[in-house]
Amino acid sequence: MQRLQMMAPEFLEKAILRLLVAMGYGSSDEAAVHMGGPGDGGFDGVINQDQLGIGRIYIQAKRYADENAVGRPAIQGFVGALHHVGAAGGVFITTSRFSADAVDFARSITPRVVMIDGVRLGELLVTHGVGVQERQVFRVVETDEDFFDEA
Template sequence: MAIPDYQKLMLPLLKFFEDESEHHIREANEVLADDFQLTEEERAQLLPSGKQRIFNNRVNWANTYLKKAGLLESKRRGYSNITERGQDILKQNPQMITRNFLMQFESFTEFQQPSSSRQEAKNERNRSSTLGNDNQSQTPYELMDQTNQILKDDLAEQLLKTIKECSPEFFEGLVVQLLVKMGYGGSLKDAGQAVGKSGDGGIDGIIKEDQLGLDVIYLQAKRWEAVIGRPEIQKFAGALQGRRAKKGVFITTSSFTSEAKEYVNFIDNNIILLNGQELSHLMIDYNLGVSTKETIKIKEIDSDYFMED
């Protein structure tokens, strides 16, 4: 089954603490994952940032929201237990606990609208109900990661468009600089000398795999609009064999046909295909041709600071 959103987790999580004992949130993660019959793949699925498991993140946010509403409390880091208010809610036998359900508690409305008056919070609750915000299924971290991915994809699209408008010479330099930033080619000067111009709007040449030059990679780059098919990759593989090279990278500003992708899986040479979208995302990852517009810092408790000798 699909990974439940944090709102679907709130009632099961509250019931988990029904025994009035203190439990670590990791214990709740395991129990709820079993209750929802999640597969190992679903349990291991990560947020787009790759820094946290989606399911654990949603359980953590369900836990946070229940604590802000006063249904759970935490007396030490990582542990929670049910409150009297939480027991009273369970006695009401609710079908589901949602964000909108928690808006009845003043502590939660203040958490959601810290700068608003109680009346403004009530108005916000009514607006949220009208707009259907109760169906929100993503945690703040998920929303932040999703927004970041949207911005990254849009930037990658702009980058690719800009690359296609550049001169062949600039494109050659761009590819060399990217490979150097990725750790190939030794110094930028060595990498530039290792690559020879082909005159076809791309570059063809040899670049060091490491700074010592213990191995080399044959490189071909095509600044094309047309999709790259199997014949072009076969020519590239033939060029590798002619140079007794085992490794190659084929870079294009366009894309590859399925036949081209399948072909590289059945040959002895190790050929990596890099399309325009992947190229632009690598430029973002390695800070080439982009600059940082804004940095958002997310802070948490420094547990080491509070450790007493």
């Protein structure tokens, strides 16, 4: 998370798109479209779930320091943007955490907002091999005694 917090916001947005594609969302790498910046309509990216772009996942990413929490107003803004495009839901990701009122609000609304905090983001990056490299892998084996038991 420290490395992501040091990078430009655009880097985080693109890294999130790579992560979601690595997790199996979208039909290909080209399905992930970066939209962050002025005039982005409230989204940092969108992933087309199919080649025609009928199913879409809208993404918002916030690069915050650990001590800063994403509050309810940011979630409300994202929900407003989702309503504007008629989306069924979206993913809001931060390098920090969400405030309690943001979490409570997100649980009670439609469209659905999946919230991923910095801890979970770090876990997902490692699990799906985005931004990390395997340096060394050890394989340890032992005899399977059940295999050799006579029936």
